[in-house]
Amino acid sequence: MNITLNNYQKVCYRWFGTLTERRANNKLKSDLQSAHMEIRAGAYLSYVLFNTIIVTVTLFAVFITFGFVLLPIMGVQLDMFLSLIFLLLPILVGGMTYGIMMFLPGSKAKARGKKIDLYLAYALNFISAMSSAGVTPTEIFKSLSKQDIYGEIKEEASWIYRDVTLLGVDIISAIRANIQRTPSKKFKEFLQGVIVTVTSGGSLKSYFMNKANQYMWENRQQQKQLLESLGIMAESYVTAAVAGILLLLIVIPLMMIISGDFNPTFLYVLIFMVVPLIHMGFAVVIKGMSQGA
Numbered sequence: 001m002n003i004t005l006n007n008y009q010k011v012c013y014r015w016f017g018t019l020t021e022r023r024a025n026n027k028l029k030s031d032l033q034s035a036h037m038e039i040r041a042g043a044y045l046s047y048v049l050f051n052t053i054i055v056t057v058t059l060f061a062v063f064i065t066f067g068f069v070l071l072p073i074m075g076v077q078l079d080m081f082l083s084l085i086f087l088l089l090p091i092l093v094g095g096m097t098y099g100i101m102m103f104l105p106g107s108k109a110k111a112r113g114k115k116i117d118l119y120l121a122y123a124l125n126f127i128s129a130m131s132s133a134g135v136t137p138t139e140i141f142k143s144l145s146k147q148d149i150y151g152e153i154k155e156e157a158s159w160i161y162r163d164v165t166l167l168g169v170d171i172i173s174a175i176r177a178n179i180q181r182t183p184s185k186k187f188k189e190f191l192q193g194v195i196v197t198v199t200s201g202g203s204l205k206s207y208f209m210n211k212a213n214q215y216m217w218e219n220r221q222q223q224k225q226l227l228e229s230l231g232i233m234a235e236s237y238v239t240a241a242v243a244g245i246l247l248l249l250i251v252i253p254l255m256m257i258i259s260g261d262f263n264p265t266f267l268y269v270l271i272f273m274v275v276p277l278i279h280m281g282f283a284v285v286i287k288g289m290s291q292g293a
Helices: 007-023 026-034 041-073 080-132 137-144 152-165 171-181 185-199 204-259 265-291
Strands: none
Touching: 007 041, 026 041, 026 080, 026 171, 041 080, 080 137, 080 152, 080 185, 080 204, 137 152, 137 171, 152 171, 171 185, 185 204, 204 265
16 A cells, blocks of 8 residues: 655644554544555544644634624624634534544445445456456456456455565465455455355356356346336426426415415525425435445
């Protein structure tokens, strides 16, 4: 892993490295490796801590200057509640900064895991074809590491091949190391099967073909479920975002006209706020469904 720090990260580590090296836990180390964030846990924790302090101190200076200097000059006096808000808000934002940055490695690892699962069935077809041609596992992972079409699986294969060529370990040890750091449960299961097959004297060719067929079948089932879900979403969209809105736009003005109390404010809220929110909601849900399958 390339752990070269940029100049800013070096400053952070120089100031807080002694403290953060003792505080870096195994979960953070695992998340950073799974996310392929090329930085040590202690250095990343120093980076997070320094950013949190910078954000908090900067906001303190801004809010104190604005609330206790500029506003009194303009004749505006803050009451006790607003003064407390001005003092606590920088701490709150600083805490949020720390939380978000600590959550980031785990979030990236989960995102990588989903991308690995997305391409795994197709990558196994490639592995199976190479194994049928008599190619060794080391050469298979070497070739897979050059295939951009398989997304994050290419990166997983690159790390396995890197361990073999640069660190000088055998292919089984390299696969075991990748089992510990990969964020994909499916890929982890596949690699564990490789080790069991090799150590028990089984046929890798048969194992790769069976796994390729299994994951292709599972992928087809997922795609089928996705299409069914999209069909339900399409019906819901037509009902809620098209027919329902048109019905409201027709019925509500008629009722207002009949009652003699025509107030266009509700229509403005419906057209400019409710309708866009409904469309955005459907777009977010459909995007999330598509990325997960």
